[in-house]
Amino acid sequence: MDPPVRPVTHRIGQGHTILLTGPVQFKLSEGRAQCFGAPINPDTWITVEDLRQEPILATEPATLEIKMGPDGSWKELLESTIPTGWTEAAHILQRQQGVAAIVGDVDSGKSSLCTFLANMCVQNGLKVGVVDADVGQADIGPPTTISSSLASEPILTLQDLRQETAFFIGDTSPSSVPDKLTRLIVRLKEKLVSSSELVLVNTDGWIGDLPALRFKEELLHETQPDLVLGLSRGSEIDPLLDMVSSASIRLPSSTYARMRSREERKNVRETGYRRFLLGSKTMKISQENTKLRMFDRSEQQVLRWDRKLKGFLAGLLDDHQELLGIGRIREMIDGYALVETRTTERPRFLEIGNILLSSKYEEIGYGMLH
Missing domain, CATH: 2.40.30.330 (Pre-mRNA cleavage complex subunit Clp1, C-terminal domain)
Structure with missing residues (x-):
């Protein structure tokens, strides 16, 4: 990205959010702000990659400097993008710990929720492990792989985590090798359980048909989460949550979750x-x-x-x-x-x-x- 030399300076009121869509670079020059619950370090340029979206919430009056890349954008919102239910889920996980699986449709905000929960729990003193089980839109490792990492400090995105253990699935769709995928996700989870107080399993967005439901049902049966977090804009996640034996909570997608086209993905x-x-x-x-x-x-x-x-x-x-x-x-x-x-x-x-x-x-x- 080759952003303009001159940044735009923008003042944000407390409780307001700047929603950045990459490619963008920004720097917090005054005040305090956070992204998915992680404090923003001041006077440091941070890059939002192409087609990625990050909400910067001012926890007190703040000033951002913003450099726009080609097709990058930003807008100010008068509220937080984080639904209240996400914060309540974080409080439950801080008390309960164990293994939590995040399920939801494509572009429902699973990675954003996973990032937020990891940040809230890390800052509460928990050892948090993350399994990135989305072979198509992988964050920690490359596409066609699944991977795991330990979150030792707050992060702005799951890409900030270092890939520690990874497996090659070989496809960007879980439908071609569901049994292999399930077996290796379980291996990643089991490896993290011994070193983490909380393990977050972030799954792919394949939920829309019967084979998808069977795959997710089998995955949840094998991973044995203590809690399933179902993320959805409406009722599309309900058939899956009705099938699982684990405790489950349906959470709303953020109103500002970005829908990507197939070409963008x-x-x-x-x-x-x-x-x-x-x-x-x-x-x-x-x-x-x-x-x-x-x-x-x-x-x-x-x-x-x-x-x-x-x-x-x-x-x-x-x-x-x-x-x-x-x-x-x-x-x-x-x-x-x-x-x-x-x-x-x-x-x-x-x-x-x-x-x-x-x-x-x-x-x-x-x-x-x-």
Whole structure:
């Protein structure tokens, strides 16, 4: 982003919100403000990425300096964007702790709710773990992966969390490998439970049909959350909440939650690939030391090394099937794979995903190997 040199200076009244839509940069120059419950550090330029939205709430009269990028925008609201129910849910989790699963439709604000709850509980002294289980609109790791992290301090976005453990799912839709996804989400949750007082499981937005409901029902059965938080604009989450055996609360989406088009969601994913692939070097991987397999096949089914896989997204996995890093296949030749990746660790498994990427890490194909 190349914002204008001169920022706009704007004064905000106490209790008012500046809603920023990226690409935007801002700095708090006077007063106090917060974002999803996290205090804003003064005199520090903060970037809101393209197509992302962040609400800056003035907890006392404050002054912001704002630099606009192309297509970035901002507007002032006379209220907080955080529904009262979210604060009540945070108070429940501070007392109850345990495991909480967040479910809801696409663009209902699940990541915003997860960020807010993590911040409120961290600032209350809890050790909070986060499972990012949204393979399409992943925040902590790249698209096609799920990951976990410990939140040790307040954050403005889930992207601020460092990916600690991750698994390669290989697709941006949970519908292609629901059993694999469920099994690996459970692994992430169980790993966090031992080191956290509260674990937040942030799920994907697939809830609109019967297969989706069955998947979510099975996921919630296997993860065994102490509380399910159902986020919705209306009653669309009710069929799922009626199916679950765990205690559940229906929460309203923020009135200001932003609806993205399919193209915008694709653009966000491409930004996610670039976060983890720009600056890659080419790794030469030998069939003698690495097993090659498809993302949706059993671990025993190994691919031939002479397949035409140029451009496909891949996961480089260690002995424990955990993700070392994603990569893009450049070429398969003479029993070797040339893979663009940022990891320097040698993989035990090279798992081929369902997404074809251009050299600029744009999605140009999907599901072309079957």
